[in-house]
Amino acid sequence: MKNFETLVYESAKVHGHLCPGQIIGVRMAMLGCRLIGLTDPTCHCQIKKLIVYIEMDRCAGDAVAHVTGVKLGRRSLKFADYGIMAATFINLETDMAFRIISTEEARDLAPFYAPVIVGKSAQQLEAYKLMPDSVLFRVQRVNVKLKEYDMPGPTRKKVSCSRCGQVVRDQREVVIEGKPVCKPCTDDTYFSNAHETIWDDMDWVPNNGASVSDNNFIQKNDSK
Amino acid sequence: MLKKVPVQKAVGTRLAHDITEIRPGEFKGAAFRKGHTVCDEDICHLQKLGKNHLYLINLDKDEIHENQAASILANGLAGTGITWKDDPKEGKICLYAEIDGLLVVNKANLASFNMVDDVMCASLHSYTLVKKGQQVAATRAIPLVMKRTPVERAAAIGQQDGGTFFVHQLKNLKVGIVITGNEVFNGLINDKFAPILHKKIEDLGSSVSGIEFAPDDVALIQQAIKKHKNKGCDLILLSGGMSVDPDDVTRKGISQAGATEMNYGAAALPGAMFMVAYIDKTPLIGVPACGLHHKVTVLDLILPRVLIGEHIGKKELAFIGHGGLCMDCPECVHPHCPFGKGM
Numbered sequence: 261m262k263n264f265e266t267l268v269y270e271s272a273k274v275h276g277h278l279c280p281g282q283i284i285g286v287r288m289a290m291l292g293c294r295l296i297g298l299t300d301p302t303c304h305c306q307i308k309k310l311i312v313y314i315e316m317d318r319c320a321g322d323a324v325a326h327v328t329g330v331k332l333g334r335r336s337l338k339f340a341d342y343g344i345m346a347a348t349f350i351n352l353e354t355d356m357a358f359r360i361i362s363t364e365e366a367r368d369l370a371p372f373y374a375p376v377i378v379g380k381s382a383q384q385l386e387a388y389k390l391m392p393d394s395v396l397f398r399v400q401r402v403n404v405k406l407k408e409y410d411m412p413g414p415t416r417k418k419v420s421c422s423r424c425g426q427v428v429r430d431q432r433e434v435v436i437e438g439k440p441v442c443k444p445c446t447d448d449t450y451f452s453n454a455h456e457t458i459w460d461d462m463d464w465v466p467n468n469g470a471s472v473s474d475n476n477f478i479q480k481n482d483s484k
Numbered sequence: 485m486l487k488k489v490p491v492q493k494a495v496g497t498r499l500a501h502d503i504t505e506i507r508p509g510e511f512k513g514a515a516f517r518k519g520h521t522v523c524d525e526d527i528c529h530l531q532k533l534g535k536n537h538l539y540l541i542n543l544d545k546d547e548i549h550e551n552q553a554a555s556i557l558a559n560g561l562a563g564t565g566i567t568w569k570d571d572p573k574e575g576k577i578c579l580y581a582e583i584d585g586l587l588v589v590n591k592a593n594l595a596s597f598n599m600v601d602d603v604m605c606a607s608l609h610s611y612t613l614v615k616k617g618q619q620v621a622a623t624r625a626i627p628l629v630m631k632r633t634p635v636e637r638a639a640a641i642g643q644q645d646g647g648t649f650f651v652h653q654l655k656n657l658k659v660g661i662v663i664t665g666n667e668v669f670n671g672l673i674n675d676k677f678a679p680i681l682h683k684k685i686e687d688l689g690s691s692v693s694g695i696e697f698a699p700d701d702v703a704l705i706q707q708a709i710k711k712h713k714n715k716g717c718d719l720i721l722l723s724g725g726m727s728v729d730p731d732d733v734t735r736k737g738i739s740q741a742g743a744t745e746m747n748y749g750a751a752a753l754p755g756a757m758f759m760v761a762y763i764d765k766t767p768l769i770g771v772p773a774c775g776l777h778h779k780v781t782v783l784d785l786i787l788p789r790v791l792i793g794e795h796i797g798k799k800e801l802a803f804i805g806h807g808g809l810c811m812d813c814p815e816c817v818h819p820h821c822p823f824g825k826g827m
Contacts, residue, residue: 395596
């Protein structure tokens with residue numbers, strides 16, 4: 261794993277700004293990986309061993325994701341929308357799992373650790389670099405029962421919604437009267453009043469439809 | 485796990501904790517110690533103490549008794565120069581100075597420790613001069629029974645950087661004094677500063693190796709400093725010439741003598757025009773004239789810290805501001821007052 265300073269620098273760049281949450285997230289991820297025995301989670305030999313549940317959609321969440329390399333698309337990043345500054349790190353090889361919770365008291369203790377820094381955010385940022393893990397975090401050993409359909413890898417199952425025909429992957433369908441139904445058809449959704457629409461430039465395709473090979477893509481990006 | 489039983493039915497059982505008795509103005513302590521087997525004769529006494537029920541304890545695997553918790557906590561908090569006995573009284577363990585010296589408290593540790601639920605620690609102020617055997621802090625778990633993990637977490641916080649409390653022995657330094665000022669040098673007035681500084685130094689266990697007098701002349705002050713330095717002084721105290729008058733050139737003399745770090749101005753009254761400088765690693769302390777007529781000044785706050793080897797920089801002189809205002813009481817009771825204790 262890269263050193264703390266490098267991880268913070270990179271994480272802030274990816275996230276968009278340096279903030280106390282970046283420090284918390286980077287340190288949380290470093291501790292989590294250490295506890296489950298991963299020394300370099302983004303390297304090829306370890307990247308498939310790790311799953312992280314993140315319980316906050318806040319700055320720290322991005323930092324945890326950056327340090328660990330977990331991604332939603334790889335299914336290694338799970339979002340549990342609890343609104344809690346916590347994340348659980350699971351080693352799939354050993355089943356070892358630790359939930360790390362950022363302590364609320366760390367905010368109040370910032371003036372003790374960085375008394376010469378003026379400004380709440382700047383003081384927290386500096387203080388969080390100096391606090392020991394034992395002050396920044398509480399740690400719980402936990403069991404996480406991962407379902408087959410939550411695991412990384414290819415889609416395990418596809419079904420079509422019995423009402424609208426939409427394909428639903430990985431057992432996210434709801435069974436009603438013995439038939440699979442997609443979430444939108446149950447009205448248990450984050451959106452409402454859905455209706456199909458048209459939009460401007462509906463015929464747009466990248467590069468005016470010219471095929472783009474992998475090689476071209478890589479070369480074009482490299483030349484930037 | 486705690487089970488509550490009427491005191492009459494507790495006969496034959498062992499007490500789960502010390503039971504405190506308070507007789508105002510007369511006694512405060514354990515009437516019964518943990519482990520005492522309750523007998524018929526105790527019932528009346530217990531009831532007089534307001535105990536109509538007692539707890540029987542059956543600890544779960546992850547639980548510990550307050551006494552065990554207090555031991556874990558004390559072990560975490562104690563740094564070098566601190567001693568404690570694994571003999572909790574009323575669930576509390578006291579920490580004592582193992583030697584004469586200066587108590588130093590890691591306040592970030594202490595604050596962090598006390599932010600853990602169900603544990604506490606209270607202490608004397610940091611930078612209090614203490615004697616061997618003097619109590620400097622006490623700690624305890626608040627509940628009678630608590631989970632082991634938070635206790636161990638609190639202890640780990642307390643142990644950060646080697647502990648939360650330290651007593652550092654004051655070094656026996658060889659101190660050179662430079663008394664500046666034309667009025668003293670030319671014999672217009674008698675010096676009264678040297679005896680005051682001499683006493684303060686000796687009271688703290690160091691010795692004065694020599695006193696040099698210099699007029700308000702940069703080169704001669706520089707020479708006086710170098711003379712002490714060449715004699716191998718570990719610390720040089722300079723008095724006079726620390727103010728803002730045109731004749732006040734002591735600071736320039738210190739600078740010319742090769743000071744690599746100079747911090748002028750302290751957030752304390754009396755003692756604003758105080759200075760701590762360093763030539764290599766040798767500290768030089770510039771004492772303003774207030775040291776002549778105030779019993780206690782910023783010098784009394786900083787000198788013990790220099791004698792334990794602490795480096796005094798800008799922030800050390802700045803942070804004494806909170807509580808750095810002497811109340812100038814008709815009868816000075818320092819150190820039993822707030823002066824210099826707000827850091």
